[in-house]
Amino acid sequence: MKEISMKRCFDLVLALIASFILIIPITVIALVLMMTSKGSITFWSDRVGQNNKIFRMPKFRTMKLGTPIVASHSLNDAKQYVTPVGVFLRKTSLDELPQLWSILKGHMSFVGPRPALFNQDDLIKLRTEKGIHKLVPGLTGWAQVNGRDELPISFKVDLDFEYVERQSIFFDMYVLWLTFIRVVVGKGVSH
Numbered sequence: 001m002k003e004i005s006m007k008r009c010f011d012l013v014l015a016l017i018a019s020f021i022l023i024i025p026i027t028v029i030a031l032v033l034m035m036t037s038k039g040s041i042t043f044w045s046d047r048v049g050q051n052n053k054i055f056r057m058p059k060f061r062t063m064k065l066g067t068p069i070v071a072s073h074s075l076n077d078a079k080q081y082v083t084p085v086g087v088f089l090r091k092t093s094l095d096e097l098p099q100l101w102s103i104l105k106g107h108m109s110f111v112g113p114r115p116a117l118f119n120q121d122d123l124i125k126l127r128t129e130k131g132i133h134k135l136v137p138g139l140t141g142w143a144q145v146n147g148r149d150e151l152p153i154s155f156k157v158d159l160d161f162e163y164v165e166r167q168s169i170f171f172d173m174y175v176l177w178l179t180f181i182r183v184v185v186g187k188g189v190s191h
Helices: 001-023 023-036 084-092 097-103 120-127 152-168 169-187
Strands: 042-048 054-060 109-111 139-141
Touching: 001 023, 001 097, 001 169, 023 054, 023 084, 042 097, 054 097, 084 120, 120 169, 139 169, 152 169
Parallel strands: 109 139
Antiparallel strands: 042 054
């Protein structure tokens, strides 16, 4: 229990600092999205949270209106659905910045298994079987730094389970550092 409260404190402090530092880039991205595409600047996605409870997770909208609600890698020719600014936002992971709100609310952590879409039944089932569903989902995770969109679901779940066994504040800091490196390099990100 002590580790959980320490993790929550870590998340809150880091989310507040990041929100303050990133307020200008967040505002600029919002303005660019308003000027370059129709629809809202954020997309609220139904995601599976801790104990398989559904929560609404925000992202900057990178897909055109009317895009099917499935994982991006499941779309036939996903590039046809991505907005011009969306390509850049997805490549740099800047589309994830609104999730700071979910971290502040306690629906997400900085590090944990990425929240599944409500309709990713195979992923949800495997995570539940291994007890991964008990964790608060993360902005990033061990699976993300080890392949992200390129991994088969069963291997993602194995990495999520490895995170369950290794989790600590220090391991979370290591995952955050690796995430920063992966984002800078652009490795494992689908466009």
